[in-house]
Amino acid sequence: MDFEYSDKVQDLRTRLTAFMDEHVYPIEAERDHFHEDPAKLWQVWPGTEGIKAKAREVGLWNVFLPHEYEPWSPGLTNLEYAPLAELMGRVFGASEYFNCAAPDTGNMEILAKYGTSKQQKQWLEPLLAGDIRSAYVMTEPGVASSDATNIETSIIPDGDDYVINGRKWWISGVMDPRCKVYILLGRTPNADAPRHRQHSQIIIPADTPGIEIVRPLNVFESVHSPGGHCEMQFTNVRVPKANLLLGEGRGFEIAQGRLGPGRIHHCMRLIGQAQRAVEYMAHRVDSRVAFGKKLADQSSIRQDIALSFCEIEQARLLTLKAADAMDRYGNKVAKDLIAAIKIVAPTMAQRVADRAMQAFGAMGFTKDTPIAAAFLAARFLRMADGPDEAHMSQLGKLKIAEYLALPRR
């Protein structure tokens, strides 16, 4: 067991930090203002593509894609990527500059793992090049979607095509003008199949007739331009049978492969957000005096910083352990650790950001620091990719079975 980052990772971290210092931190406020400007709704900040090109030029590109997908992958393991995702996570949305943003990363992994060579040529290659973006279409307003076996949108064979009908919502990224393709999870009815073999995943080009964007939803007070999160109606949407991924009834097999890495990437980024929040907090409390004492000298403030350090470090170690288990044993075997970190990281980041907000005084609630945004992101990430309770329920079941298999001593 080695708790140090390897020389390769140290080098990448140094290069990534230098890149963020030069290209990302300086434009953060300008980009955020642009995306919050109602006159610029659903437009992409014009500097985005330039920064992507620079990241690609210096080899900080697609670093999320594990080495088993070489030659597409630049060759890192999940364990090596984790500390890089943490650094990217310090600036909300920065992972896009490195082509490491959700939901594209999960969709790229699906296409790399399960796509045919034709599907890969048509969709994976432009995604890997950062020329287009994508959405993952699962959640529905009509059913409890944390249990994805409830999903009702139908995928029905008809001649050489499948026809898709249903209502979806919370679909991230579809308002982005670069979003050209969706991967949709729906039901391919088969009364004889068990509950987990009744769903499939299918590729749908965004410009297919029959797709209506009903409305963008807001998360607290923001619509998260330029991607948004949308309610969508699919009415007799027709795509060729060749667009089905892997085969009828194999949707959950794919979902398991996709959500593991996706979940852990969110957790890595949350650790970066929490780390940045506590660093901001330290600077603030060192420069403010209240009741004759620096805030940094108040014991409750020191406790808050100490607790934040402990919790960040715990979450970081657990994330690295989960990433290592994914590399060694595969996502399926690592599912307990993946669930554990998905439960731990968002709540940890929310708590740390909450302490930092409080220590900042009223300024903590503004957009003058990244802390309030970190707090909100951590909160909604306790829901996105499945609510905490669903992960706890599955993890609890798994662990009860595991402990029961042990002899009672």
Ligand SMILES: Cc1cc2nc3c(=O)[nH]c(=O)nc-3n(C[C@H](O)[C@H](O)[C@H](O)COP(=O)(O)OP(=O)(O)OC[C@H]3O[C@@H](n4cnc5c(N)ncnc54)[C@H](O)[C@@H]3O)c2cc1C
């Ligand atoms: C910002 C954001 C972005 C998102 N992006 C996408 C996206 O791109 N694509 C997509 O398809 N979806 C997306 N989602 C949707 C998200 O994945 C779902 O909201 C989530 O899976 C929960 O489904 P639901 O909303 O139907 O809640 P429900 O399934 O109705 O669950 C409601 C509540 O029931 C409780 N609950 C559920 N299961 C259990 C249990 N086993 N034990 C105890 N309590 C339980 C939990 O408290 C849960 O929050 C996004 C959501 C958010 C907030």
